Amino acid sequence: MAVNIQWFPGHMAKAIRQFEENITLVDVVFEILDARIPLTSMNPEVKRISGDKPHLYIMTKRDLADETRVREWLQYFASINQPAMAVDAKTKFGPNAVLDKVNPILKDKLAREEAKGMKSRPIRAISVGVPNVGKSTVLNRLVNRRAAQVGNRPGVTKGQQWLKSSDKLELLDTPGILWPKFDTQEVANKLALTGAIKENAFSSDDIALYAINRFRETMPEGLMNRYRLTKDDFELSDVDMLLKITQNVGMRDDYLRASDRIILDARAGKLGGFTLDSVADLEANDDTND
Numbered sequence: 001m002a003v004n005i006q007w008f009p010g011h012m013a014k015a016i017r018q019f020e021e022n023i024t025l026v027d028v029v030f031e032i033l034d035a036r037i038p039l040t041s042m043n044p045e046v047k048r049i050s051g052d053k054p055h056l057y058i059m060t061k062r063d064l065a066d067e068t069r070v071r072e073w074l075q076y077f078a079s080i081n082q083p084a085m086a087v088d089a090k091t092k093f094g095p096n097a098v099l100d101k102v103n104p105i106l107k108d109k110l111a112r113e114e115a116k117g118m119k120s121r122p123i124r125a126i127s128v129g130v131p132n133v134g135k136s137t138v139l140n141r142l143v144n145r146r147a148a149q150v151g152n153r154p155g156v157t158k159g160q161q162w163l164k165s166s167d168k169l170e171l172l173d174t175p176g177i178l179w180p181k182f183d184t185q186e187v188a189n190k191l192a193l194t195g196a197i198k199e200n201a202f203s204s205d206d207i208a209l210y211a212i213n214r215f216r217e218t219m220p221e222g223l224m225n226r227y228r229l230t231k232d233d234f235e236l237s238d239v240d241m242l243l244k245i246t247q248n249v250g251m252r253d254d255y256l257r258a259s260d261r262i263i264l265d266a267r268a269g270k271l272g273g274f275t276l277d278s279v280a281d282l283e284a285n286d287d288t289n290d
């Protein structure tokens with residue numbers, strides 16, 4: 001059964017409008033991407049709306065991703081002069097790491113301001129990204145909330161505030177939420193498996209079968225160890241492997257419950273680190289769009 005794709009044009013239009021207003025207030029945009037789906041979690045509208053504003057990709061969940069692929073993505077971004085970093089936002093991340101990336105991008109702009117006699121000031125940033133990608137986690141790691149509120153500033157929508165990350169960096173308190181571009185079943189599967197779309201938008205067995213299909217080649221040990229599969233089980237079809245896992249985890253024939261388990265295990269990294277988008281996928285996309 002196909003994933004029931006939920007699309008909210010009204011919400012999207014509002015989010016884009018808000019982002020268009022906020023973009024005028026900042027020096028740099030942080031687009032938060034999930035390192036497990038760097039391409040799928042990217043919203044091309046962000047680049048369009050950001051225009052000439054510098055743009056930093058922060059790939060979160062590096063600890064849950066495939067390190068080889070993450071490095072390929074970082075190399076790719078470097079090759080097109082696109083600032084990017086990949087982090088475990090939950091633990092190994094803070095303002096200095098971001099400033100190391102942002103300072104070189106804004107050096108010239110700030111030097112020009114200083115040459116005109118303007119007072120030195122903190123860099124202002126907004127973060128934006130699709131749901132569940134780690135926007136709040138990034139914000140919380142960058143900002144000490146107790147000491148953070150900077151006070152009202154002209155142009156900021158009522159209810160929004162600047163938060164102080166350090167003397168050198170301030171962030172708009174509300175990250176922009178944008179919806180992912182969602183045009184194929186494959187994209188929907190990736191979003192569902194990584195948790196970017198809600199549980200009620202898909203059937204868990206479809207997503208578990210997608211996970212089995214992707215992981216049986218790339219992470220066989222993860223599946224074997226977690227679900228006591230044997231090498232022979234890898235001769236089974238995806239559906240039969242799901243039924244085998246269902247039995248092995250003691251759920252008899254309740255393959256829907258087993259599917260939920262597989263999805264949660266995958267999201268928590270219990271089957272191994274994975275990155276479902278490769279740089280080659282991007283190149284293939286570009287070819288199709290030509």
Ligand code: G4P
Pocket residue numbers: 060061062063064087088089090129130131132133134135136137138
């Ligand atoms: P959002 O604002 O973009 O919607 O995302 P949010 O920060 O709420 O993060 C979504 C989930 O992803 C959270 O897990 C968060 O802890 C987790 N997360 C964010 N960045 C990273 C990372 O770099 N590594 C890992 N391992 N996890 C990350 P949750 O299960 O919803 O909450 P919690 O149980 O962690 O509190």
